[in-house]
Amino acid sequence: MPTFDAMIAQHVVVAADPSTTFRAARSLDLLTVRTPLLTASMWIRGLPARMSGKAAPPLPRLVVGEGLRLQGWLELGILPDREIAFGAVGKFWLPVIEWREVMPEDFSAFAEPGWGKIAANFSVMRYGEHSTLLSYQCRTVTTDPESRRQFLHYWWLIRPFVTHIMRATVNKIKGNAESAARQQG
Template identity: 65%
Template sequence: MTERMLIESVMPRADALIAVHTMVAAQPAATYRAARDLDFLTVRTPLLTVAMWLRGLPERLRGNSAAPPERLRLEDMAAMPGWLLVGERPGSEVVFGAVGRFWRPVIDWRQVGPDEFAEFNEPGWGKIAANFSVTTYGEQHTLLSYQCRTVTTDPDSRRRFRRYWWLIRPFVAHIMRATVATIKVDAESRGPTAATVSADAATPANRIEP
């Protein structure tokens, strides 16, 4: 991709940036639909389960734990504290994000609208912008990317976030890899896979076609 990505327009500068990619044996349209329809609650690994349990421990100790939602798709972001759907280039890229103080044991969220997100710079806060994007990769494949950017709004918040980021970065990378793996499985179930294409193309040399 040579044009500026939507996530770059929303957050040109980042204090932390991480991206993961995977090659999907499906067309871009099917891959994008799978990413757009992802239920984040279906992304499961043993490490992720432990990490989420630990992240929710402070709230449970305060007696504020709540039942998890039945599902969590991009359309459901508005029901999550701080999170929102920021923008979309249909069929190519979708951006979602949040404003909060992520480095605190109990996250303090700040609700803003999609039109406010890019320009929000009130001191004391951090912003996350994440995206799913797809690009054609040869004739039968798609390159699926998941990028996450974080920026803070003042030096003190930046120092706090960087200490926090040093600790959680491996877990974030693990979650992102598990997420694209989940999307990949769904996308490949929606259309022809590379294995199917290869099998169809493999004709024995001594076979006589009618």
């Protein structure tokens, strides 16, 4: 997504090789990332759906490397041991998110007015002799001026929470990768 309305990134140095770190990123169940603030923010975010009776049943798992065909999320591409990209199309700024199903091959060109697209990735690169730089980047673009206006108002409010969630996510991957590296010796 070369042009975007909002972008955020988190980086962390991991005491594990790139391959081990990539496997940890690719196998992470995003639903296992937990902090008190994350739990509270997700509870608040889901409140309008629960109050309207439109709450989706809880997801069993949300693993990037398993194709992510859940609630609008999809895998967009993979460079083995280097990067995995995933995304979603939706109206994120609504009290109850409306997801739009698209095929991965249609994601880049999708431009129907009224929607936003999120493209995110985990990438790894060697950092020194025995470490890896893990990056998590997320970009959002909207498909028309009114959607952009609505999204940017929403983004102003949620950006600190997204930053926290992304930081917690890279730290969870780091912990998993470093644990795997210790087990490998």
